[in-house]
Amino acid sequence: MKVRSLSAILFNLGLVPAVYAEQGQVSETDPAAPSAYDLCLLEAIKKGNETGNDQTVESIKRQCELENVTQTTAQDHKKKSENLAENRVETERETAFEPFVMTAHHLNYLLPITYSDKINQKAYEETDWAEGMEHAEAEFQISFKVPLNYSDMIFDGDGLFFGMTLKSFWQVYAADISRPFRETNYRPELFYVAPTGWEPFDSKTALGFGIEHESNGQRQDLSRSWNRVYAQFYFAKDNFALKFQPWWRIPESEKSDPNDASGDDNPDIEDYMGHFELSGAYKWNELEFSFLGRENFSTHKGYGELGLTFPIWGKVRGYAKYSAGYGSSLIDYDQNQQRVGLGIAITGLL
Template sequence: MIATPRLNSLCVLGLLLLATPAAASLSDAERRDIEARIHSLEGELDSLRQRLAEAPAEEAAPDQGEAPGEAVLSEIRQRRALERESTRNPLAITAYRRNYLLPVSFNNRPNRDAFRAITEANGPSDTEVKFQFSVKVNLIEDLVGNNGDLFFAFTQRSWWQAYNTEASSPFRETNYEPELFLSFDNAWTLLGWTNTRNRLGFSHQSNGRSNPVSRSWNRLYADLLFQHGDWAVSLTPHWRIPESAGDDDNPDLERYLGYGDIGIARRFAGDHEASLLVRGNPGAGHLGTQLDYSWPLFGRIRGHLQYYQGYGESLIDYDHRVQRVSLGFSINPLFSTHPE
């Protein structure tokens, strides 16, 4: 049970801080310090209000258990509060997709033709470094009532030939993906599954290179997340924005990457997580499958094992079949985020 005097004290402190500029002239540095303290107090107040709102239900029916989907919704609310607190902190960034570093990434089918566009000094090494960096920024909160946040996100995924010193250790491929999307929390439940979040967005993805190895596309997408206990399923259909024949670097991209992704994730044994991502075009016989398994090591660091088989791992390899096993580290858990 939360002691209400603490909540009242925080409110009084916040009011005193707000009133300070009227009482005396403040420097810009003092104003910024006060605003930062107010944002910190607001984040703590949100957390305290959440705990107070949940406490009566637990006391009133301690033996009845939680309603279907309530545990999932509670987790989503807590994560949303943490993300908003991170957004208000000018020194913090918020993770979007998984962030990982996989120093050992072995592919027994490297794309030698594409590598020749980088260097002819040596062929590609079967072992390289794969990493992903992904963050998001909340631009506008609560566009529709108390829901509907506008985000900007950026994801970079790279394949680095770090051990290929004979070829001067080049970056074999890097994919850049800025996004702009609206995110809506939801609580619709059917047969025990809760639709916890829906997104509508625009994505541009490219490898930042010139012809003949330039690869890019623009998409509009929807992203629907469903959760049931320690299970999560994401459905992400997309529509490619048409380009003129002269500007299209890869006109047959949809024959390999298809019209959307399907993700399935499972949390087990405390904080271990496993996920499956499927993409591609079954009608054309082209599929790509990614399996991930992560487990806690120490602090925020997690061990991470990844397997990819098929088409579409990267833009340069969208029409090249790969089989890759990678081992390394990740820093943010998957649950309540997009399983990719």
């Protein structure tokens, strides 16, 4: 049997496009060019015809399907191993508009047990909680983002996002004061990110900017809030990613009375929170290390945080965190303390 007639049989069975079944040609620029699977079928038929090896159409199809899956898997694995941060961005783009998928922004975690060496008694001295708070409490964070553009806006691969992060501190072990949530920080933001063509050391880089509000929604004497405009620079290479984020605080009017609803709740917050944040992550085998730091070089006050995630089961990972300095929460922005926690994370950074 001739190759051409076998190719025609393939076409009749719906296995390859007619133009290639008849011409046996492949054009890389033709949008109708056959897939690797189609080419595998043609090659298998040719070899079988030349060697006289009788194979059924079904056996040839199974062979080519297996070969195609193996090659695709190898290519995907190679892509994922090159730049983990870039791979996360690509995965987020593919799933961002799926109806049942929520895209993570910052780390999502639950720490059933954290311990602080210094409780912020001063902030709560006018409340019923002042004498009953425990050094141990639970902490959790929920963070997601939503893309606001479906296709590119200005540059290839850029994006406009709405993000929301909630971080809560729960006095679950303080039975004497009815186990209250002593603090929840709400952090909505609108931001834009675009990749750049600058690739130092074979890395990937991106620039971004945004506007952010953060507040704790408390009554006047416990209220803390601020608004910021920020810029971002991203650097990612292989299994390492770095983000530098400087900001400018949007000024607020001074309060004439501490109980006023309007005005600045915390005019000295930058003395403790600084003017920038540096964060990063490094993945080694199945372990992911993270760090975050802030500093005000004028007041010499800042904050540092170290984290480690490790596999437990499926998507659930163990998470251990240690922090020291000012600003683990808004109510504690002027409180110098050390905190250590252990729990789980349901998303990673890389």
